[in-house]
Amino acid sequence: MWTLPVPALSARTVYLTCISKSRPKAMTRLMALEEEVVNAADRFETAAAAATLHTLADLRAKPADKTDRAELKKNYTQRMSRKGNPGRDEYDKLKAAAPLGRCPLCGHRDVETLDHQLPKTAYPLLSVVPFNLVPACRSCNTVKGETVPTSAVEQTLHPYFDDVGKEKWLFARVHEVAPAAVEFYVNPPSAWDTVLTARVHGHFRTFELASLYGSQAAREMSSLRYVLKRKAPSVVGDYLRDEAAGLAEEDPNLWRAAMYQALADSSWYINGGFALE
Ligand SMILES: [Zn+2]
Numbered sequence: 441m442w443t444l445p446v447p448a449l450s451a452r453t454v455y456l457t458c459i460s461k462s463r464p465k466a467m468t469r470l471m472a473l474e475e476e477v478v479n480a481a482d483r484f485e486t487a488a489a490a491a492t493l494h495t496l497a498d499l500r501a502k503p504a505d506k507t508d509r510a511e512l513k514k515n516y517t518q519r520m521s522r523k524g525n526p527g528r529d530e531y532d533k534l535k536a537a538a539p540l541g542r543c544p545l546c547g548h549r550d551v552e553t554l555d556h557q558l559p560k561t562a563y564p565l566l567s568v569v570p571f572n573l574v575p576a577c578r579s580c581n582t583v584k585g586e587t588v589p590t591s592a593v594e595q596t597l598h599p600y601f602d603d604v605g606k607e608k609w610l611f612a613r614v615h616e617v618a619p620a621a622v623e624f625y626v627n628p629p630s631a632w633d634t635v636l637t638a639r640v641h642g643h644f645r646t647f648e649l650a651s652l653y654g655s656q657a658a659r660e661m662s663s664l665r666y667v668l669k670r671k672a673p674s675v676v677g678d679y680l681r682d683e684a685a686g687l688a689e690e691d692p693n694l695w696r697a698a699m700y701q702a703l704a705d706s707s708w709y710i711n712g713g714f715a716l717e
Pocket of ligand 1: 543544545546547548549576577578579580581
């Protein structure tokens with residue numbers, strides 16, 4: 441859900457780097473697949489930019505040979521992600537592209553791995569294609585698993601190609617019952633087209649962000665209770681509004697920005713709701 445610059449790595453160079461120390465039999469096989477990989481990478485880039493990754497279904501059957509498919513997947517598991525192997529530098533460069541080391545899929549946890557936007561088991565030709573590899577936390581990588589989009593609206597957001605960062609789409613509302621809690625929800629601007637709107641909703645569901653943000657907010661509100669109790673009642677509202685404004689300036693769709701805005705908007709919370717346990 442957070443945008444990253446498109447990697448300045450060529451699919452062909454990364455592929456050739458990964459296979460460079462393969463054993464002779466595997467090398468012969470992998471060299472024969474070079475053009476097919478580069479063509480698949482070109483098609484991926486065009487489709488990702490147009491948000492039509494679901495139209496690449498024919499690539500799932502390619503290559504047909506089982507050993508070819510296994511060798512292509514090994515390019516990632518053995519020749520790219522494993523330390524000390526030829527593609528590891530490229531792997532590390534892709535991982536390092538996320539600002540502050542924050543996972544662009546949840547916008548909260550630390551980057552620990554690379555996620556295949558289209559999974560390598562279904563799309564072995566895309567195993568080491570840079571545009572298909574997104575820095576991610578372990579949880580986002582696991583929860584998405586082998587999911588393959590079968591329609592435009594099923595595509596989760598792609599941090600290199602989808603930019604939803606400028607306008608506010610993440611909101612929270614306060615449950616005005618002690619102890620106070622907030623619930624997060626998605627409400628994209630009405631000017632967004634229906635596909636993008638559905639994709640943001642789907643992304644939020646797929647990565648279980650309501651639950652992630654809800655539990656983080658519960659922790660923060662527990663500490664906040666003590667901070668607010670020490671303040672004069674008349675300044676609590678201003679304090680929350682200032683926090684919300686500062687966070688929104690950094691990024692309007694941070695869960696903390698949404699949380700503080702919701703708290704600042706709740707007169708129940710400001711007028712003593714925060715202190716109830
Ligand atoms: Zn994540």
